[in-house]
Amino acid sequence: MSDTIVTLPDQSTARIPKMNYLTKENGLLSWLLTGDHKRIAILYLISISFFFFVGGSLAGLIRLELLTPQSDLMATDTYNKVFSMHGIIMVFFFLVPSVPATIGNFIIPMMIGAKDLALPKVNLLSWYLYVAAGILALYTMASGGVDTGWTFTTPLSTHYVNTHVLTTGMAVFIAGFSSIFTGLNFIVTIHKMRAPGMTWFRLPLFVWAHYAASILMVLGTPVLAIAIVLMALERTVGIGVFDPTKGGDPLLFQHLFWFYSHPAVYIMILPGMGVISEVISTFSRKRVFGYTAVAFSSVAIAVFGFFVWAHHMFIMGISNYAVLIFSLLTMLVAVPSAIKIFNWAFTLYKGSITFETPMLYAFGFMGLFTIGGMTGVFLGASGTDIHLTETYFIVAHFHFVMVGGMLMAFLSGIHFWWPKMTGRMYPEKISQLAAVVTFIGFNLTFFPQFILGTLGMPRRYASYPPEFQILNVFSTAGASVLGVGYLLPVLYLTWSLKYGEIAGNNPWQATGLEWQVQSPPLTENFPEIPIVDHEAYDYEWLERQKEKEVASVG
Amino acid sequence: MAHDIPHEQHFHDPANVTNPEHAEHHIVLPLEYSFVFGTLLLCTALTVFAATRDLGVFNPIVALAIACFKGVIVILFFMHVKYQSNLIKMTVGAGFFTFLVLITMTLSDYISRAWGLW
Amino acid sequence: MSDSTAIAHGTAEAHHEHPPYQRHHFETIAQQNDATNFAMWLFLLTEIMFFGGLFTAYLIYRNWYYPAFVQGSHQLQIGWGTANTAVLITSSFTMAMGVWSAEMRKKGALVLCLVLTFTLGLVFLGIKTIEYSEKIEKHHVPGFHYSVQSFVDPASDPEVYNEYHDKPLALDMARHTELYFFLYFAMTGMHALHMIIGIAILGFMIFRARAGAYTTGHVTFVENFGLYWHFVDIVWIFLFPLLYLINRHPLAH
Amino acid sequence: MSHISPIIWQFLVKWMTNFALFPPEASKIAPQMDALYFFMVLVSLVGLTIVILLITSFSILYSKKRHPVAVQIEGSTLLEATWTIIPLGLFLVMFVWGALLYFRIYTPPANAMNIYVVGKQWMWKAEHPGGQHEINALHVPTGRPIQLTIISQDVFHSFSIPAFRVKREAIPGRYTSVWFEATTPGTYHLFCTQYCGTDHSHMIGDVVVLTPEDYKKWLDGSTSGSSLAQNGERLFASLSCAACHNTRPDARGPSLANVYGSRLTLSSGQQITADDAYLREAILNPSQHITQGYAPIMPTYQGQISEEGVIDLVEYIKNLDSDYRVQQTTASTTLLPEGEGNTTKAPVAPGANQRAPQGMVKQ
Ligand code: HEA
Ligand code: HEA
Ligand code: CUA
């Protein structure tokens, strides 16, 4: 591997540092009661991976059912429960906490030169809330599930289904608080815990992205909470706020729900965008093109993200004037994302590029997110939304942004920071293969769904007219490839925990502060709090650091 | 370039942590609290009194204006925001701003629905 | 392994002196206080948004069902509402004085202030209970045998009728008073829930304050709790006019 | 071909015969929708190509092998402005174009023929003005604008005809409308596209587009006896509406003749147009908007009339352009036996009421 920047220490002599956050204390309790952000991140990593595979297995069931036009694998009722649980688990138990609670939790304090998040106990609490919510969700699933879709649309969810709406609602409610506490913790940490010299414009873009996402978590999630509380009251006591026969307006629920859930899609994508900034810069050895534009576009997405929620309700009966306003604002919120994509592309310009696994995933992200984002604009233009809404076009749109975008970014980030988290490298060749397999599998799965949607195949259908079968067969075939692509990392990353090569402090020669300390890091991250005198992505500074080291050693 | 500053020995100086977002701890005195308390009671009396008068469309406006005033002085004095850093001031502002976004944008739908109810 | 752990501890904490209440990951106590204070404010933001959903619902339905909201609010007694506002404002004042006492390290005064706040909180809840039980008697609890009797036939409810001389509402409008009462119960109930949580924490604080925990110069906990208590007060400051006051003189409709 | 396994063979046959890539364009709006759609596809393709080109060409030109040392670049305001403004401009074009389309689809022309659609778990019921009922099917003629007035009896549904590129939500408790003009005879899919519970995926049907002649034949072949307005008239009588809505000088309610489409002044001073939705609300939630000069005495009929019944009444009132029929109804009310009032399926009223569909109300 001559063209790679991986600089591993001499493997025959290298050893994992004896003292690190993993070895500091032992025993299950030392993990369950830890305040260390890195250990909590690992706890999160394990739990969200578990939920990803639960959600993924449900996706497998969906795709199997859709292999044939009839609902022959399972009854329509079961199918409805399967996709509802798939959506709920994937959104609230996987994607929302995915990058922030794992990578963000692990890396942000290190990036800004802090010993921990500002509120370690709250951090642990938010993991426990997550687990409690997850157990509740699993319990719900085991005891019969819920069939409202992940959107809990009233009056269906309040008056017309008799599945476990309340327990699921409670699970989502609790998971919401977990997310609020994570976001709150990040904001406080980023404001108050930065090392001396770490000014706002020296922060890595990963931190900016998380800052923006955290704002959304703190200000958006409570509205979801109140929406769920009202739904629960409507269902149990029949108070009438969402019941048209009592004078309530079922659309009010959607206003409240989407006031959270649209910003939530940016909660889901912004941290991923942060990962992409780091990865693209590191592997092209170049500072991010237009740092300020990328930083501010994150904030712009967060702010504008609060103004567009009703684009999910274009045909649901909001006023035509509101449609105009929300459609216009949707167009505005799409612009910062485009800025980011082009800034990343130009970061490559005159770089010195290598193609390690994280970079491959990042490339995948850029292509797929562009497709996903542009199709979002199709839906944001009110006219085309009429034809495309509630069809597989939407399903394809959001899987492109969520799976092709965020999941790719998550995998990119996991591979990128794996050496830091564990001190060991993963096997490069097979991981590159996995990246390529996921990319191919992904396109095979979800691209046909755009065509299906244009043809008019409605979403949430257990059975469909036979002429849609061919494309569905492609999609199902793709999902199997995709499943393999996701299974591979689990295998080789686990393998690498024991057999991976020793990574050393900074295998990628990256500039972030987290890379300047040992891997895996000490519990308090830095032996001494660093003083920052350089901007983010300053590769010249990194060179000088190295020379100095060599000088002092020699 | 910024990083051309000679690289110094790392030292540990807590003062480094003091960032511009920090405001010195200000102790609000009981007299000030008492004034605020008095004003709040006065406002309560005023708003109840205003409710007994028929002011037409101004009834709700007056009531809400008084409530806003009361809220603001509680925030400024009881909650010390007047003596806090700009960060806290902006945080409070951001909260109420988002709250207004929720209300106004939702109402924009309801108000503009074809007529009356829908 | 165990000795290396000890070393880690040693190096991390050897070289600066911390007051006992400073958590190890903060550099200075000022940083810690700033951080917790800021975190408290962010938490209050989530509370604003949480109540925000209810306020939105209130505004919408008040516009839609104005006559129902007018007559619904006639069922509330301004006297109790005013008394409760005064109680709550006073408790806010005693809480603020508590913060001051803690800052001045006056243990006795602090305990007194906290006990006063605690008591006033209970008084507020007591008054609320009286109001609630009245609603229960009149079957004005939405979802539980709700009755529109007082609205289709106001004269059957002499107390309110003698004061406001409401005209009977048509049945369909009268039914919408249920929405008013739901919002009344949801908003005041959610507020009362916050009071209950606050009172529980106050109890704990009184206990700790007597042991001198907050008069050592480290007042963040008292201060942050104060923020919470004042916030709950602010919510009420808005609920009071919205629910009790603004509909006393309905516009000619 | 025997060496190909039969399953694969079947699959291939299906592929050849049953494969669609683009839905048929069977309404006037469809080509307009598709124009915007293809414009968007084009913009996306161009955008995507640019992104891919940038990534691949930079990757090749500046790979570590070729370009060992990176050149640090701050950024470029000019470039960044370019890729802010161009996408913004394109998005705004899409916004305007989309909005025009949106308003076109949801603003029915005045001369449209109205068909009522009621959605309920899990079927669609269409009601033609002449009284023809259909379940999970809709017959429409070509060359004539058709307006659908849609309502749901329970949860949200959504009435979708992909071949026409139109779709409209069926909302509980409220009329919505959409219109289209079919161009090509044939049978097209009708879907419920809003998730509505267990049998959501079975809430499908056919839209049959007929030539005007065939349509007329179909209409004649499937009359159920009385038109919607006739049913409405019967209901009007049996619910004693005419007790108040009559032409006597002491009438307690306003005359309903010609009320449809007129501007009304409410007691709050607000001006509104009496459309279908207004008529429905006036019957179910009368005190919501009191007509100026009248007392809020009209009782609510919420819960007493089914959605279909309301439709009948609305259709009756819509076609009421003089008070003549009402007087007749007042007269015939007395003939009705007691207690018939609360059901939609009121028995056919005395023979006097049986007239030809068109002639009966439009005089
Ligand atoms: C991570 C999640 C995520 C993200 C980031 C997005 C991003 C966007 N989404 Fe998406 N969306 C979802 C997740 C997401 N969405 C989900 C889950 C649903 C369905 C929910 C449900 O009903 O179950 C949904 C549904 C949804 C709808 C509702 C459809 C309907 O119900 O009818 C709409 C409508 O406007 C929409 C729009 C957008 C837009 C405009 C963006 C924009 O932010 C995208 C911006 C990005 C770009 C525009 C790409 C960059 C562009 C370029 C690099 C090319 C530029 C070049 C040129 C123009 C030349 N989305
Ligand atoms: C983070 C979000 C996320 C993610 C990652 C995914 C991942 C996937 N989703 Fe999901 N999806 C949603 C969010 C997500 N989805 C949401 C919000 C909805 C809407 C729900 C609603 O309507 O309410 C939805 C709905 C949805 C539908 C539409 C259902 C319908 O409307 O009828 C389909 C259909 O194809 C689908 C497919 C898939 C597939 C194939 C994957 C794949 O990417 C998954 C691949 C992963 C695995 C397969 C697991 C890993 C592998 C193994 C465990 C090996 C063993 C498994 C097998 C061999 C099968 N999803
Ligand atoms: Cu009806 Cu879906």
Ligand SMILES: [Cu+2]
């Ligand atoms: Cu959205």
